[in-house]
Amino acid sequence: MANRIMRREHRFRIREVDACEPDVLDTLKELHTQTFLDRAPFPDFEAGHWWIATELGQPVAFAGMVASTMATGTGYLSRVGVLREHCGHGLQRRFMRAVEQRGRRSGLYCIVSDTTGNVVSANNFIRCGYVLFQPRRPWAWASSLYWRKMIRC
Numbered sequence: 383m384a385n386r387i388m389r390r391e392h393r394f395r396i397r398e399v400d401a402c403e404p405d406v407l408d409t410l411k412e413l414h415t416q417t418f419l420d421r422a423p424f425p426d427f428e429a430g431h432w433w434i435a436t437e438l439g440q441p442v443a444f445a446g447m448v449a450s451t452m453a454t455g456t457g458y459l460s461r462v463g464v465l466r467e468h469c470g471h472g473l474q475r476r477f478m479r480a481v482e483q484r485g486r487r488s489g490l491y492c493i494v495s496d497t498t499g500n501v502v503s504a505n506n507f508i509r510c511g512y513v514l515f516q517p518r519r520p521w522a523w524a525s526s527l528y529w530r531k532m533i534r535c
Contacts, residue, residue: 393438396434397434398480400429413443413444413465414489416465418463425446426448432444433477434445443468445463445478446461452517456491456492459493474502475510478493485533494515494528496527497529498523512531515529
């Protein structure tokens, strides 16, 4: 009998959530703390649109999009956080697609974001069709890369 390697199949569910609900807000804050540690301040979870990914009912990742101050009709992918043990399953790319769908439904024409020293995230932006650009008024660190994707003509 051949030895079989049993691999656990991951089934993630991503849903848009209402961050004004106290239990959802607590979950977003906990996920942010676990994924960003103390490297990034809490965003305003009550602004914009937020998503949570769960596996077997347990929260494992989150993402958010807020209105960009850069230009009218532009959304800013402000955060994506995935618990370390769930990295490598395409959750960031799935969140990007969810953000783009919400953006189209909301009448946005463009999504922007930035990365700083995160090669994995930069590669995910490339895989999802985002391109590098230089904003007129950079908003992040001097070493940050800026990403943009047109989602509507």
